């Protein structure tokens with residue numbers, strides 16, 4: 001074990017061999033369009049199901065070795081241009097003192113969700129991220145060593161509104177009406193909670209970079225349940241604050257790490273999102289590539305946005321869909337991805353076809369420029 005201690009030291013990482021993803025995030029020249037998939041480490045892989053079998057989900061998240069193995073699994077199969085650390089957005093509410101369990105067939109569950117503003121007193125205001133979330137940092141450091149510079153490693157966090165909605169709903173929801181009730185009945189307490197979450201998230205993301213994360217993605221998965229006005233009041237200011245504060249701190253240390261904002265179903269806010277201090281705006285599949293480009297005015301790189309269900313199509317059809325998508329976005333300032341995560345019943349082979357189609361078509365297109 002002592003011989004392996006350097007693997008938990010965020011120093012002397014292997015040299016990065018494929019920086020295509022980082023260059024695309026910054027809008028720089030590339031030889032092919034980089035591609036990765038949200039939930040690329042997931043139940044669609046038999047080796048993932050085997051590693052996870054019989055183990056508690058959050059215990060798995062707390063094991064750096066398990067997180068490292070699950071992060072690397074998809075890279076052994078497919079030539080992805082980036083890896084995302086295996087973890088979950090709900091480790092942040094846990095660090096703030098809330099109990100969260102992963103219930104099979106039901107998803108994440110909070111036995112004691114926040115009900116009224118008084119419940120905010122149950123939360124840890126000042127979270128020592130090194131202590132409460134150190135296991136994520138150790139997973140990132142270990143993975144950054146073990147990935148051997150093959151591709152960059154992405155760290156991530158849930159955004160404040162998405163985490164708030166889980167903490168109040170107590171789990172998944174169609175309407176999010178319990179959480180939205182707070183926005184209309186308790187706007188001040190809502191802002192207080194969103195601010196508390198923002199403070200923890202900023203520290204958490206900085207800790208991930210210190211541990212070795214080479215890019216950061218912020219998931220506002222529940223943006224679509226808000227309308228434009230509520231998004232502007234309860235989501236956007238916090239998304240902007242997170243990027244500003246993380247970047248200011250990194251700059252002091254002479255570091256620069258690209259940040260991606262993925263606000264699912266928030267196409268009503270694309271203009272605002274493209275002016276939010278993030279280098280990359282992630283897109284779900286409900287927006288047309290060309291109009292996304294127009295509305296973001298070339299100010300940011302874009303990531304996305306194939307309908308995950310297109311992976312159910314035959315391989316030739318996947319290739320056609322990818323080609324159209326690439327033509328819509330163009331090859332510069334673009335990172336190919338799905339519009340949301342891979343589903344458990346998808347065929348690994350088709351993910352391979354997706355990755356290959358992105359590489360092949362984009363190489364062809366770049367040659368013709």
Ligand SMILES: Cc1c2[nH]c(c1CCC(=O)O)Cc1[nH]c(c(CCC(=O)O)c1C)Cc1[nH]c(c(CCC(=O)O)c1C)Cc1[nH]c(c(C)c1CCC(=O)O)C2
Pocket residue numbers: 037038039040041042043052057084085086087088089090102104105106107108156219221341
């Ligand atoms: C909303 C959300 C969550 N978690 C996450 C989000 C934001 C992205 C999104 O919008 O989907 C983020 C997340 N969760 C997971 C990752 C790992 C990295 C990757 O994308 O490969 C990431 C980036 C692993 C996971 N997180 C989870 C799994 C599947 C469960 C398992 O492995 O046992 C994985 C691979 C569990 C999880 N965790 C969460 C849900 C809704 C679920 C699914 C529950 C279910 O389907 O039963 C909360």
